Amino acid sequence: MNISTPNPSSKTKKSIFHAVITNLTFWVLIAIIAGVLLGHFSPDNGVKMKIVGERFVDIIKLFIGPIIFLTIVLGISGMGNLKKVGRIGVKALAYFEVVSTVALAIGVAVAYLFQPGKIDKSGLTLGDASQYTNGSAKDFSWLQFFFSNFTLQVLLAAIICGIALNFYQKREQTILVLERISKVVFTCLKYVMYLAPIGAFGGMAYTIGKFGLATLIPLGKLMLCVYLTMALFVFLILGTILRYYKISILSILKYIKEELLLVLGTSSSEAALPSIMVKLERMGCSKSVVGLVIPTGYSFNLDGTSIYLSMSVIFLAQLYDVHLSFFEILTVIGILMITSKGAAGVTGSGFIVLASTLTALHKIPVEGLAFLLGVDKFMSEARAITNLIGNTVATIIISKTEHDFTELDLNPVLEE
Template sequence: MRPNSKAAGSSGGSTGVKFVMARLRQLYVQVIIAILLGIALGILAPATAVEMKPLGDAFIGLLRMMLGPIIFCSVVLGLTHVRDMGQLGRLAFKALLYFEILTTVGMALGFVVVNVFEPGAGLHATSLAVNESVARISNTASHFTAVGFFLSIIPNTLVDAFAKGEILQVLFISVLTGAALSIGGKKDSPILRGIEEGQDVLFRILGFIMRVAPIGAFGAIAAAVGAHGSGTLIYLAKLVGLYYVTSLAFVFLVLGSVAGMAGLSILKLIRLVREELLLVLGTASGEVALPRLMQKLEKAGCDEAVVGFVLPAGYSFNLDGTAIYMAIAVGFIAQATDTPFSLGQQIGVLAIMLLTSKGGTTVAGGAFIKLAATLQTVRALPLNGLGLLFGVDRLMATCTALTNVVGNTVAVFVIARWENAFNRTKFDSYMAELAAPAGAGPQASAVAVPASAKAGE
């Protein structure tokens, strides 16, 4: 009996080791470990941690390098399946209507919360100076106009859109190209075959880049904690805590209700994109999640035309986290600087922010720039109030990016359901694969991204 017991114990131990090793091969586990190590390094050795910043910058740079080409290929290939331009117009109308409603709800929620809890009341920061960084950002934002925003969608040349990496400009070119090929192109066109093969190559390259995701997350989070110190975690804690709680409430109550009406669980959708959310957590940038999100949402049953159009457009127009951030920040600045800010003024600012919150990139600090644009436009609040937020912007940016990514994920599924372009069987099958033991599903090859991202596979 003893030998058998030893054998059983040995087998059990071997199984445990295999299970741990299998888990360690999963991308999201590697990213979690990297983030924890980065935080530890930032607290224990701040100077060394700050020097890790190039690792995070390099990883974000690699992913941003892929955005333009991947968006172009995905949108063009998706739109070639749309033979009816009326369908494209309907999709665009539904997407923009959805974006406007949800961002308005997010912004209104932010205003309600900041008025009820008053996180800036009693601070009496009436004699703040504008530091150099805030002045530079504000000066840049002062050139924002509605006309300029719409004109900025049009690139100087076709190549310029890709060279600058502006998502909205690339999307504009992609829609024009996809529509042109859809109307006059042939299904066996060598141009389409070339774009399709190019997409396969791009996703292979993405697979190579994702192998270093833990290193990038480690460098970004270590540098952030090292630069601001662990004291940043309690600096303006009431404001940061209120923002995080409000964002969580928006995700689980508002987005959860929207997803529920579409017959989906918000918890399942979050589990679907957990790896991407962890990358965003480490880098405070929503852009790092976009390439893999486009691929993953197609695999989860959403039509590639819907994914290719709605997701990139959402990165410019469906910024729920940004809307909540700006509403809370504006109210906080008014309270902290003892500036009278009536309900009528707040409604007026909300109307302006519905425009200024749109567009731009989703890198860390993007919402801060949009906030500066709003203050420059409104002139009802002191610009030096931005200095109050500058120290905790990195903490706020992380929550903003996470909320934006979840919001855009929900948007794709809801609009796909709205368009009858969602395959529930495919979704359930893919979720089952994600929940399967390591080595039995796509998680086992999460780092090595498959060559093709076609929705039909």
């Protein structure tokens, strides 16, 4: 009597195939290839696809106001909770802001040093950016700038509401309502991002159709610059901070290698949150510090995201041949210091932050985001891994400064 048994290898192949075809990155890649082919072999039809990319960006722009408002209000109310925790919370916030600002500054510096948005001496101009400028410096007015700037208005309103919420008697109930609204908004954004392949196709087909295959060069340079900058940040900046406390960054990376692989596979640092907390406690960090710093760091300490966002703004400025003054660069860093706190854990939130920053700057066309759609998904892994490493280092440093670190347990654990 023959009993047929399922072929394990066949099941494995089917599961892998299913994982691939349901992966958004896979479809974005297919859309990019299709857009490049259409733009190259049928430039006229490729140019007509401009409206597809623009409509996707228009939908993304609808989320700017509610997401920025909700994340900033909830973030400031979260700061109130941290201060109630005491010295550890304040110290963690200070560390997050300093290191995140360094990450933003490094992103800007590397983008200006390597100029990924330039392909020749004259630069690559994708369109007329003059309509986005605010006039000459002589005509500049802070009041006019504010009232013509929706993003800055939302930011100010969110900051005021967030501060006021900390003094409101029914604070907890209000926060609960806002969190529910935020969850709905982010869920809607998640579903909108399923349209990313369509947006990527339209943006790539138009760009290649109008400007040729040479436009792929700056995209490749941007990806290379982002990966190199994040590696530089991890080994130079975070490595130096750890070295001050006589800890090797390589030992830390070896210790959390399983979590890094998990993040690489899922493109989300949140997937490794439970296991990284357990490992940090085993390493010697106190339970109270781990429980406070890691979850908070997922909203306030996004080093990889900060690098990507700052480099992307400068990259788009170079693509559109827009000169940014030193003051405008500081404005970009200042806005990103606030808005990047809302770029955690949800697909597409980084695009919201970019869109809000470009809108606030009022100088670089927001439509340039369609160009970035082609490579954004392929840099998400680097962002997530850098965010995870940054939060791991932050937890160790806060534990060390609190003298709440079991020194004797460090080396044996790292050698396992």
